[in-house]
Amino acid sequence: MTAAHLWVFLPILLGMLTFLFQSARGLYRWGTLIALGLAFLAWFVPLDTPMRLAGISLKISSTFELLGRSLVFDKQMNAVLVLLYGISAVWFYGLRSVPQAREILPWGLLFNGLLVTLLTVRPFLYAAIVLEALGFLLVFLIRPPAKSVLRFLAHQTLAFPLLLLAASLGTEGTFFSDPQRGPLALALLGVGLALSAGLFPFHTWMPLLGAELHPYLAAFLLWLLPFSTLLFLSGFIERFLVFAALRLPVMLQVSGMLMALVGSGGMLVERHWGRALGYAVMVETGYALLALSLGDEGASLMLASLLPRSLAFVLWGFALSILYRRSAGLEQNVLEGMGHRLPFAAVALMLAILSVAGFPMLAAFPWRLSLWEGLSNHSLTLGFLFLLSLLGVFGHGLRTFHTLFSRPEGWRIEETLTELILLSLGTFGMALLGLFPQMVGVLLGK
């Protein structure tokens, strides 16, 4: 057996089987168990090491070969697998209270399988084709296809030729050894990666997606798609570019800071909270790019910060969908005073926003602090602009607070017991990760 059978083919197969039982009650339990099982396997099972299980000798190979190409699971992949399937389990369990978004379950399993393919395929350049396939699959998920989905697909379509052409101009590790082809390859690569990862100015699908879809589905996609594209981008940088050369850190810093500032500016003025969620994803993508600009240490920082980021978006999406179900939409004016009726959802939403803003004692705080320190050591201007972007997100948090608790109404608790438990668990998790950031290392298996 190979790792690809477990974390690529099995979830894809189970995802397809789930389509047959999509309307069954309690399906979310099976989805959660499947995702949790896969996360635990990634945590416990060593690759390429023989083990005995119930008297049977078993070895899970890290490499799967197909038509002369391979899917290779390196050591770093274990952390990604734990994170991907662990957080997916949380998303799937949330469907208990948000059955309207139940399409997440089969598609989520399918997307996870594809995402793992994307990160493990060798030569790595084929990942661009897998990303394009993921774009086409979104057309099946959202019917009729939303504008944002078509835009995402168009961006991936424009990106994959550029990336494949760029990658074909050199081999991994010796990419810019040819001085004649180097600049051409860099130009192709720069535009291709910007399109693929939704970097400024190709970010427009993110806020649009937040406005067009059910908030839980939107939050799930806004978690998963940038998660895939970011890891893809980081893999590309790691394999193809000589980091210090070609002013790559500067390019990442400029691009990341633009994303963070445009995103936080958007959050500050946006009056549709679904769209604001899209802008928050932009901000997070910007921070991930800034982390990548710090070199190897920054890459670890980026990987570790994916857990608090994921948790914040799960809580954000869940709280928004509770508010959405009890109101006529996600425009600011219709959500006024909702905090008095749904205090737990309102507080969870506030905490998710504040966590993205790097508020102390919340999940993202230690990672924001490390990033700020790294950036400030590099350049004080960058450190200042980083703080400015955090202020934009914080401003959105304050406005959210004011809107939700503005009208003086009597206090009620309209959330169901399940919602209360899930919101409390999410909030507790955020606080726990903020107070004990070393848990991220333990959870991701170092």
Next chain:
Amino acid sequence: MIPFLSWVALFLLVVSCGGLLLARRRSWRVAWLFVLYLPFAWLLTQVWPPLMAVLRLFTGWIVVASIGIALQSAHGGETHDAPFGPDTAFFYLQSLALVIAIGVGATRPFSSLLNAPAPLVIASVTLLGSGILLFGFNPTAFPYLLGILLFVNGFELLYAMIESSAFLLFLLTALNLLAGLAIAYHLAEPAPRRDEL
């Protein structure tokens, strides 16, 4: 003989692209797509083994068949798509001519870089350009997705000059089938969800 046939194939491909751009009825667009895969496969034989090109031709026709069946079952093939951009045949013909001119201009650098035959480069650029014109000027999902499919096919032709591995054929075949199914799925009438019955 063979180079002459490549130019004939290129001509047929340009005509098909023109048909795809100018047609408003969806059934005509599907018919032009069917025609397009013949010269497409012939041009592929210039750089790929014939068997791979034949496989690619059948994949293309399967895509067309799935779109055609979905279209027939949903609307009887009579639906029109109105673009939001300039809606004159002249604009599209002009744009197509411009795309072909770019293709002709690209032959020299591509020939020196990849040792690529001229008809292949022009055909590839024509497909890429037609794809962009289709998805750039159409708000409705059908021509938009069709444009994306054309763009992918255009790049396939270009990339075939760089690599001709079985794995690449497998990936591109899967991608094309997925695109075809996505278009067909979009066209088919949605089944009501159990909780909506």
